[in-house]
Amino acid sequence: ECIIPEYSVRLRDGSSDERGRVEIFLSDGWQTICSDTWDINIAHVVCQQLGYLRAEEAYIGSTGGQFGSGSDSIIESIQCNGKEALIRDCSIDITSSGTCSHSQDSAVICTDSCHGNRVTSNSLYEMTYFVEGDAVDFTITVETTGWVGLGFSTDQLMPNSDIIIGGIDPNGTFISDRYATARAVPPVDEQQDIEMTAITTENGITTVQFRRQRDTGD
Numbered sequence: 622e623c624i625i626p627e628y629s630v631r632l633r634d635g636s637s638d639e640r641g642r643v644e645i646f647l648s649d650g651w652q653t654i655c656s657d658t659w660d661i662n663i664a665h666v667v668c669q670q671l672g673y674l675r676a677e678e679a680y681i682g683s684t685g686g687q688f689g690s691g692s693d694s695i696i697e698s699i700q701c702n703g704k705e706a707l708i709r710d711c712s713i714d715i716t717s718s719g720t721c722s723h724s725q726d727s728a729v730i731c732t733d734s735c736h737g738n739r740v741t742s743n744s745l746y747e748m749t750y751f752v753e754g755d756a757v758d759f760t761i762t763v764e765t766t767g768w769v770g771l772g773f774s775t776d777q778l779m780p781n782s783d784i785i786i787g788g789i790d791p792n793g794t795f796i797s798d799r800y801a802t803a804r805a806v807p808p809v810d811e812q813q814d815i816e817m818t819a820i821t822t823e824n825g826i827t828t829v830q831f832r833r834q835r836d837t838g839d
Contacts, residue, residue: 628709630670632729634689640730642688643667645696645708647715653691654699655721656681660775662703663711668731670707680728681777690723697721752835758818761829766822769829772801779804787820787829794820796831 625646635641643664644651654663664676680688698714705711745764748771750757763769768788772779784807787796796817801807818830 628707630667630708632671632731633691635728635730639668639673639732640688640728642691642726642728644691647694647696650693651691652694652696652715653723653726655695655697656725656727657721658698658700659727662775663699663701663708663727664729665703666701666705666708666711667729671731673731674733675731676729677732677734678730679777680730681725688726688728691726692723695721695723695726755835756832757835758832759830763827763829764825765827766825767827768795769827771829783810783814785815785829785831785833787817787831788827789820789822796820796829 627647629646631644631646631651632638632641633644643654645654646652659679659681661676661679664679668674668676696713696715697720699708699711701708701711747762749760759771761769761771767790768786770784770786772782772784774782779801780803782801784799784801785796786799788794794817796815798810798813798815799807800810814834816832818832819828820830821828
């Protein structure tokens, strides 16, 4: 009989090996992770433990059943800073309060790539990024005129996220690094961690290009 080490990790019900619902093996079997504390930092640790370079996307919940739902116990709380070598090095609370259901099972897409692309289904928005050392170069193309906003969040929520706003107004091009503390217009951050590369508007399409450090300390 094969003995599975505790804190082994696997991805289930994805269309390919690098994506799926995250499950961790503990003493009483394979357990899913509640999305209440799930974020990109935990996802990075999961993917690196599986042998990938990083997490490309961390899904909160099973995204409408895209990766299905588990059937056993649920881990309700995990805390990682993203620098842990293994998921067992994170803070894991295995006690259950019964407040989480399998509709909140967390999922991930892992990758070995240092660049990526995002396109909305209606093609109104496209983002590409390329990692070079400690910096990331972004290009955002949106079917709009005026300004474009992009948020960086560990939990896919607006509060406590970095937000970049750039565009063109009557005075010329502009870009600013902002920090949101609530679902409201974010104030300009005292620490500006971005460098504008180019901003153009043509035929109703606005393109914003900028460079940002991977770890800004925000």
